[in-house]
Amino acid sequence: MKSIELEGSHEKASNKNFSLIISLLLTAVMFQQAFAAPLSWQSTNGPYGGDATAVAIASGDSKILYAGVYGNGVYQSIDGGNTWISISAHLPNLYVEHIVLNKNDIYAVTYSAGIYKSSDQGGSWVAVNEGLPHGTSDRITVADLVVSQDTLYASTFDGVYKSSNNGANWTKTEVFPVAQLKD
Numbered sequence: 001m002k003s004i005e006l007e008g009s010h011e012k013a014s015n016k017n018f019s020l021i022i023s024l025l026l027t028a029v030m031f032q033q034a035f036a037a038p039l040s041w042q043s044t045n046g047p048y049g050g051d052a053t054a055v056a057i058a059s060g061d062s063k064i065l066y067a068g069v070y071g072n073g074v075y076q077s078i079d080g081g082n083t084w085i086s087i088s089a090h091l092p093n094l095y096v097e098h099i100v101l102n103k104n105d106i107y108a109v110t111y112s113a114g115i116y117k118s119s120d121q122g123g124s125w126v127a128v129n130e131g132l133p134h135g136t137s138d139r140i141t142v143a144d145l146v147v148s149q150d151t152l153y154a155s156t157f158d159g160v161y162k163s164s165n166n167g168a169n170w171t172k173t174e175v176f177p178v179a180q181l182k183d
Helices: 011-035
Strands: 003-007 052-057 065-069 073-077 096-102 105-110 114-118 142-148 151-156 159-163 178-182
Touching: 065 096, 073 096, 073 105, 096 142, 105 142, 114 142
Parallel strands: 052 096
Antiparallel strands: 003 178, 052 065, 065 073, 096 105, 105 114, 142 151, 151 159
């Protein structure tokens, strides 16, 4: 029989932090929905060649879009989705699951190869996985990636990791209570 056991000496503080974060997230969602305009969907001219697994919109220009196409990398549109170009020529892993934008950097979270960053609109990509845990078969699996005030947070099988230097190094955080399954 498996049981869940919480570890850590700051369990009460972690629970307070977790409750505060959840409360802030719920408040932000309710505030955003109260002032949001009705949404409408329009078909675009691509990108084609696989399932679109991720979409990101540039904060300074809503006509600049990025799409992760599973098996075909990252695509960019500068005209609101009317045309798309591949910016994956130098991306080592084309199985993109998430895209995150931070200022001039594009982060592509890939299947089993971790996170890649481009600072030149996809002209080149570098792995930014130093400090992230390796799973089975030496795979780096990141479930999600978010940015808050220039700090990146990556959720992995081993917990939440953060980077304050654009992904150059990652350290495990103790923000959330950690649960481990034990036999």
